[in-house]
Amino acid sequence: MNDTPALDVAALQESAKRHMWLHFTRHSSYANADVPIIVRGEGQYVYDQHGKRYLDGLAGLFVSQIGHGRVEVAEAAARQASELAYFPLWSYAHPRAIELAERLANYAPGDLNRVFFTTSGSEAVESAWKLAKQYFKLIGQPSRYKVLSRTIAYHGTTHGALAITGLPDIKYPFEPLPPGGVRVPNTNFYRAPAFVADDLLAFGQWAADEIERAILREGPESVAAIYLEPVQNSGGCFPPPPGYFQRVREICDEYGVLLVSDEVICAFGRLGHMFGSERYSYQPDVITFAKGVTSGYAPLGGMIVRDHLMEPYLHDETSFVHGVTFAGHPVSCAVALANLDVFEKEDLLGNVRANEGAFRATLDKLSDLPIVGDIRGAGYFYGIEMVKDKLTRETFDDAESERLLRGFLSHALFDAGLICRADDRGDPVIQLSPPLTCTQEHFDEIEQILRSVLTQAWSRL
Helix, strand or coil: CCCCCCCCHHHHHHHHHHHCCCCCCCHHHHCCCCCCCEEEEEECEEEECCCCEEEECCHHHHCCCCCECCHHHHHHHHHHHHHCCCCCCCCCCCHHHHHHHHHHHHHCCCCEEEEEEECCHHHHHHHHHHHHHHHHHHCCCCCCCEEEEECCCCCCCCHHHHHHCCCHHHHHHHCCCCCCEEEECCCCHHHCCHHHCCCHHHHHHHHHHHHHHHHHHHCHHHEEEEEECCCECCCCCECCCCCHHHHHHHHHHHHCCEEEEECCCCCCCCCCCCCHHHHCCCCCCEEEECHHHCCCCCCCEEEEEEHHHHHHHHCCCCCCCCCCCCCCCHHHHHHHHHHHHHHHHHCHHHHHHHHHHHHHHHHHHHHHCCCEEEEEEECCEEEEEECCECCCCECCCHHHHHHHHHHHHHHHHHHCCEECEEECCCCCEEEECCCCCCCHHHHHHHHHHHHHHHHHHHHHC
16 A cells, blocks of 8 residues: 655655755666665565555565565654654763664674674774774784775675775775785686686686785785675675685685685575575674664664674773664664564574575576576675676676666666666676575566566667
């Protein structure tokens, strides 16, 4: 049932174009076109200002795990707002933050028992770097400040997080950035170097060993941490090869480097587990999180930290000299608790594990299209890489990619009723990250829309 009040669509468009500054958006693209305005969500779908329905194949932005329109979560927010709308965590606590911290610690692997809240993923990533720097100063290793991360990897947009991010095009406008960001190879086996291109295990060993080589080049005494996503988002969903994370853990232990598992996207069921590090059986020193912890019903992020990293902060006059005004907001924490209740009541982790094979099999049907080069991912998180030539894996040049992605695919997929991401941070890909409540009917709808639009795209090349 649509209870959305009648909208003055023309007025909304005029106001949006006059006053809104959209994120990561070319505003020139709306000079002669309407700004898409999403006004309502229900389950796996959202609706625009004209009442048109779209399958939310990206879960908003890798966020809406439980789907849209969950009244029980909204009601939890309202109850909390009427009881205690706000109080900071600066030397104080409140019940919802305490309850949520304990719940997250119980979910987390090993001795990850301390939760530091933020309001976003970028803040979580930056907080973990600040924690590492201060921690090493406190234990007498003040020269450790550098951070390793993978090429093309995205870790956020604040200055510290951007220094860790491996995307030159979004870093350049804001340089100089904080020093210390160092790149290592990613785990895109489809684009593996020739000498390991036919052996997944050897490729994983090589990629992990490159981390050790980078630490030795930089000097182990200068390296504080390495940031890795369980499945790398940017570039199109790169899963880790078997044994990769186990080798990385060995390297971190040998050189005293902290392993930060950046799970802003991969936590809370995206890969069928509460944390992606569980799926791939490795022990992080820090997990950064955001997005799915509330399914987007309120903003919240944070980091979960192993006991030994907290220990130096428990004595004398020492404190972590860092904080965020709205971190651990009472309403956001209440929303997160209600969101996690839905996870458990409906066994959403089990739903992903039970259906991920069917999702992958449905997407694999697209392999017969000449434009589809590789389909990769895990859980409910997949990337489809597009190519000019399937045999040689030749990709598109910059001008071709511009015409393909922004000139056609982005708006054609949206017009066809599918929200996903067509991106070329790396080679051109389409990314899919639907709500964890999706089943075969939604997989079929995704495949049918992609088949139609990608067929059209190939005919235009």
